[in-house]
Amino acid sequence: MAAPGDPVLAELRAALPADRILTDTDVVGSYLHDEAEWAEYGRARAVVRPLETAEVAATVAICARHGVPVVPRGAGTGLSGGANAVEGGIVLSTERMRRIVEIDAGERLAVVQPGVVNDVLRAAVAEHGLWYPPDPASAPWSTIGGNVATNAGGLCCVKYGVTRDYVLALEVVTASGEVVRLGRRTAKGVAGYDLVGLMVGSEGTLGVVTEVTVRLRPARSAASRTVVGFFDTLAACGAAVAGVTARGLQPAEFELVDRHCLQAVNEWKHTGFPDDAAALLLARTDLPEPAGGQEADAILAEFEAAGARDAVVSTDAVEAEALFDARRLAYPALEQRGDAVLTEDVCLPRGRLAEMLGRIDEIGGRHGILIATVAHAGDGNLHPLLITKHGDEAARARAQAAFEEIVNAAIDMGGTVTGEHGVGLLKRAGMRRELGPAVLAMQRAVKAALDPHDIMNPGKAIG
Amino acid sequence: MAAPGDPVLAELRAALPADRILTDTDVVGSYLHDEAEWAEYGRARAVVRPLETAEVAATVAICARHGVPVVPRGAGTGLSGGANAVEGGIVLSTERMRRIVEIDAGERLAVVQPGVVNDVLRAAVAEHGLWYPPDPASAPWSTIGGNVATNAGGLCCVKYGVTRDYVLALEVVTASGEVVRLGRRTAKGVAGYDLVGLMVGSEGTLGVVTEVTVRLRPARSAASRTVVGFFDTLAACGAAVAGVTARGLQPAEFELVDRHCLQAVNEWKHTGFPDDAAALLLARTDLPEPAGGQEADAILAEFEAAGARDAVVSTDAVEAEALFDARRLAYPALEQRGDAVLTEDVCLPRGRLAEMLGRIDEIGGRHGILIATVAHAGDGNLHPLLITKHGDEAARARAQAAFEEIVNAAIDMGGTVTGEHGVGLLKRAGMRRELGPAVLAMQRAVKAALDPHDIMNPGKAIG
Numbered sequence: 037m038a039a040p041g042d043p044v045l046a047e048l049r050a051a052l053p054a055d056r057i058l059t060d061t062d063v064v065g066s067y068l069h070d071e072a073e074w075a076e077y078g079r080a081r082a083v084v085r086p087l088e089t090a091e092v093a094a095t096v097a098i099c100a101r102h103g104v105p106v107v108p109r110g111a112g113t114g115l116s117g118g119a120n121a122v123e124g125g126i127v128l129s130t131e132r133m134r135r136i137v138e139i140d141a142g143e144r145l146a147v148v149q150p151g152v153v154n155d156v157l158r159a160a161v162a163e164h165g166l167w168y169p170p171d172p173a174s175a176p177w178s179t180i181g182g183n184v185a186t187n188a189g190g191l192c193c194v195k196y197g198v199t200r201d202y203v204l205a206l207e208v209v210t211a212s213g214e215v216v217r218l219g220r221r222t223a224k225g226v227a228g229y230d231l232v233g234l235m236v237g238s239e240g241t242l243g244v245v246t247e248v249t250v251r252l253r254p255a256r257s258a259a260s261r262t263v264v265g266f267f268d269t270l271a272a273c274g275a276a277v278a279g280v281t282a283r284g285l286q287p288a289e290f291e292l293v294d295r296h297c298l299q300a301v302n303e304w305k306h307t308g309f310p311d312d313a314a315a316l317l318l319a320r321t322d323l324p325e326p327a328g329g330q331e332a333d334a335i336l337a338e339f340e341a342a343g344a345r346d347a348v349v350s351t352d353a354v355e356a357e358a359l360f361d362a363r364r365l366a367y368p369a370l371e372q373r374g375d376a377v378l379t380e381d382v383c384l385p386r387g388r389l390a391e392m393l394g395r396i397d398e399i400g401g402r403h404g405i406l407i408a409t410v411a412h413a414g415d416g417n418l419h420p421l422l423i424t425k426h427g428d429e430a431a432r433a434r435a436q437a438a439f440e441e442i443v444n445a446a447i448d449m450g451g452t453v454t455g456e457h458g459v460g461l462l463k464r465a466g467m468r469r470e471l472g473p474a475v476l477a478m479q480r481a482v483k484a485a486l487d488p489h490d491i492m493n494p495g496k497a498i499g
Numbered sequence: 500m501a502a503p504g505d506p507v508l509a510e511l512r513a514a515l516p517a518d519r520i521l522t523d524t525d526v527v528g529s530y531l532h533d534e535a536e537w538a539e540y541g542r543a544r545a546v547v548r549p550l551e552t553a554e555v556a557a558t559v560a561i562c563a564r565h566g567v568p569v570v571p572r573g574a575g576t577g578l579s580g581g582a583n584a585v586e587g588g589i590v591l592s593t594e595r596m597r598r599i600v601e602i603d604a605g606e607r608l609a610v611v612q613p614g615v616v617n618d619v620l621r622a623a624v625a626e627h628g629l630w631y632p633p634d635p636a637s638a639p640w641s642t643i644g645g646n647v648a649t650n651a652g653g654l655c656c657v658k659y660g661v662t663r664d665y666v667l668a669l670e671v672v673t674a675s676g677e678v679v680r681l682g683r684r685t686a687k688g689v690a691g692y693d694l695v696g697l698m699v700g701s702e703g704t705l706g707v708v709t710e711v712t713v714r715l716r717p718a719r720s721a722a723s724r725t726v727v728g729f730f731d732t733l734a735a736c737g738a739a740v741a742g743v744t745a746r747g748l749q750p751a752e753f754e755l756v757d758r759h760c761l762q763a764v765n766e767w768k769h770t771g772f773p774d775d776a777a778a779l780l781l782a783r784t785d786l787p788e789p790a791g792g793q794e795a796d797a798i799l800a801e802f803e804a805a806g807a808r809d810a811v812v813s814t815d816a817v818e819a820e821a822l823f824d825a826r827r828l829a830y831p832a833l834e835q836r837g838d839a840v841l842t843e844d845v846c847l848p849r850g851r852l853a854e855m856l857g858r859i860d861e862i863g864g865r866h867g868i869l870i871a872t873v874a875h876a877g878d879g880n881l882h883p884l885l886i887t888k889h890g891d892e893a894a895r896a897r898a899q900a901a902f903e904e905i906v907n908a909a910i911d912m913g914g915t916v917t918g919e920h921g922v923g924l925l926k927r928a929g930m931r932r933e934l935g936p937a938v939l940a941m942q943r944a945v946k947a948a949l950d951p952h953d954i955m956n957p958g959k960a961i962g
Contacts (some may be wrong), residue, residue, distance in 0.1 A: 201664065230663065384685060467691060
């Protein structure tokens with residue numbers, strides 16, 4: 037993409053050590069898109085992989101002068117195309133900015149560069165008796181910078197909140213290449229608008245995050261109980277979720293795995309889950325004993341009242357992990373069959389979970405597309421997985437039609453088109469329908485205020 | 500202020516029922532300022548008290564056409580001058596918009612008009628087994644709309660977070676008089692920038708909040724234990740706070756009352772607190788038994804290790820309330836002596852609490868101003884109360900100098916100039932110093948994007 041004598045590249049080479057800049061076509065090719073199936077991407081002029089904030093600032097300043105798009109990228113595990121390259125732009129990968137700057141146990145905070153992997157941070161703070169809760173399924177690979185960009189959720193957020201709830205402060209390189217510090221190190225603060233909260237979830241469209249200060253919690257006790265139940269109907273499953281909520285119970289994880297996922301995991305791993313059930317619910321409690329046991333029993337009672345079979349409380353960590361494998365393995369089990377998996381991410385009012393699952397089945401049936409669903413049931417956050425064979429273009433077109441219908445159904449039912457994956461490219465049309473013109477105009481006014489020349493990840497999300 | 504034939508007033512009268520508009524000078528006078536001591540305020544053209552969103556929209560639209568400032572106002576309990584009238588503007592009081600629109604126990608949310616009083620909401624949701632945690636000291640009088648405008652904190656936020664953590668969605672009348680809905684009813688959502696979080700804490704400078712959707716928690720068990728300890732030195736007190744944090748304990752309230760407050764309460768109510776101590780710490784645990792008892796014992800051990808005297812765990816609700824009276828009565832005890840009380844609100848890293856208390860004593864001593872301090876110790880959020888006699892202008896000047904020195908000390912120590920009261924008028928200079936020019940420019944760009952003609956509460960906070 038980069039022509040010989042490209043002035044932008046020449047300036048970047050003058051400003052940065054040589055190893056920071058990648059231009060080899062094959063290497064650059066591996067940075068052109070994230071894991072969003074079927075999202076378009078352009079050719080990048082180069083990939084820049086800085087080590088320090090000053091290098092990010094220099095890169096953005098050069099791009100700003102030349103009006104060249106900058107696409108910030110973490111580990112590339114995104115599922116909406118938010119990190120996909122823009123034609124003629126620079127991909128700015130923060131993967132090498134992986135220093136843990138500080139862990140302060142007294143203030144319960146950590147300061148990290150954006151390229152620190154989620155699980156690495158979690159392990160590091162655990163050594164200080166602390167816990168960083170946000171746990172997207174990508175935690176072994178995804179970076180804190182990417183988590184911040186998408187306001188990542190995960191399993192624990194049903195009880196402990198999402199990434200935004202844990203970000204105290206950010207260092208950001210603005211669209212003009214200026215380095216600013218937003219937020220604070222104190223527990224509270226109301227001096228000015230919450231620009232930290234605005235940056236979290238902005239998908240790289242307002243600046244590049246170069247340092248993140250996160251709030252931490254005390255480590256939890258290891259003891260936990262897992263409640264499991266299989267349901268013959270989606271309605272019964274929905275009733276169980278509603279019952280748990282209505283009783284004031286607060287499982288630390290509360291997941292759903294539908295029969296298509298159970299079947300795929302059984303086929304792959306011969307796990308022998310009852311796969312004639314409509315869905316499996318998994319709830320984990322992390323309260324100290326005896327409250328944990330009481331909560332688990334209360335959840336079990338709600339499962340049984342809703343008509344669960346094979347419902348049981350497990351206190352065995354190995355057994356519990358085996359049950360959660362049904363959740364974790366669903367995606368690879370579907371994917372390893374050589375299938376293309378388009379991952380959806382809609383979030384509904386909890387009470388409409390069963391209704392939405394029914395709609396998804398109906399939509400899949402009508403379009404002749406297998407749609408397997410995992411869900412953060414306690415949040416009403418569903419991940420329908422639309423399965424097609426690679427290369428089957430007709431099926432792909434049908435899947436994309438089904439995808440848009442699911443998005444519209446979520447809006448119709450008072451939900452949102454994206455619970456935790458972000459808008460990126462795939463949800464732009466849905467987001468516009470969800471927000472409506474007046475709110476969209478406000479969103480764009482904010483974007484224009486902070487990135488007047490539209491160089492930060494243009495065309496993504498609100499851009 | 501409103502001249503006969505005032506065209507703005509004429510348009511308001513044509514658009515709204517007569518009882519919505521107040522112009523009597525004495526009545527209007529009672530709406531010109533909040534409870535911030537010594538903050539300036541202007542004369543208002545009129546006070547408008549709408550009942551419905553459409554009336555708010557009509558009012559703002561008329562003001563927008565004429566370039567007349569709009570100052571939104573809740574109950575007027577603010578402590579930074581954020582609701583103070585602007586010369587020639589309209590005060591838009593939401594006090595009559597006090598309908599609880601909906602309580603949805605299944606989704607754990609409530610929808611209210613902005614004039615609903617905090618304690619009224621808390622009582623209403625309690626009937627559904629639910630809890631709205633944010634509990635500013637003004638909860639018996641302050642409104643949810645005002646709480647949203649200032650991102651109000653309170654005692655519970657040390658464990659349960661501040662107002663922003665509980666606002667899911669807002670209906671807002673924008674600066675052009677348009678009605679928009681921001682946010683969502685779902686547990687999670689990342690469709691677009693977080694404009695809800697941006698509005699929370701924006702002190703009426705970006706629009707008028709006309710409806711608030713709040714997230715609720717299951718009600719807590721009534722059981723609680725209170726740990727109390729008196730400390731001879733501020734250093735010992737700071738060590739106790741640090742010890743509790745380092746041990747991973749999470750009291751649901753964790754308050755500090757200094758000796759000046761103890762003395763004032765003793766003088767007023769003859770309570771007999773040991774007022775030769777430097778400070779009293781009060782910690783409340785709300786875990787279910789036996790975890791609650793264990794946590795209380797662990798807190799007590801930290802108090803004693805730091806050198807507390809008269810340290811004890813109380814399980815008696817009446818006794819516990821009597822202890823918390825020392826905290827609650829501090830302000831009225833100081834005020835009832837006929838004194839002017841200027842309330843400060845700085846937030847420090849927790850570890851620097853004792854150091855800051857020492858600085859406050861030093862500053863007060865040097866300026867000859869009595870400064871009594873209460874603090875949300877667990878948050879590092881201090882409320883120094885600067886006491887002068889009404890009418891003593893020399894003392895007032897010295898108090899204002901001391902106030903600015905406290906603000907600067909907070910910045911120097913890595914803290915913020917306002918933890919929960921807001922910037923309003925009193926903290927504008929401090930906020931500018933805290934944020935610095937680059938961040939201030941970003942803040943102002945956001946303000947200009949959403950209120951291009953600067954009619955929303957101009958001159959307050961970031962404006």
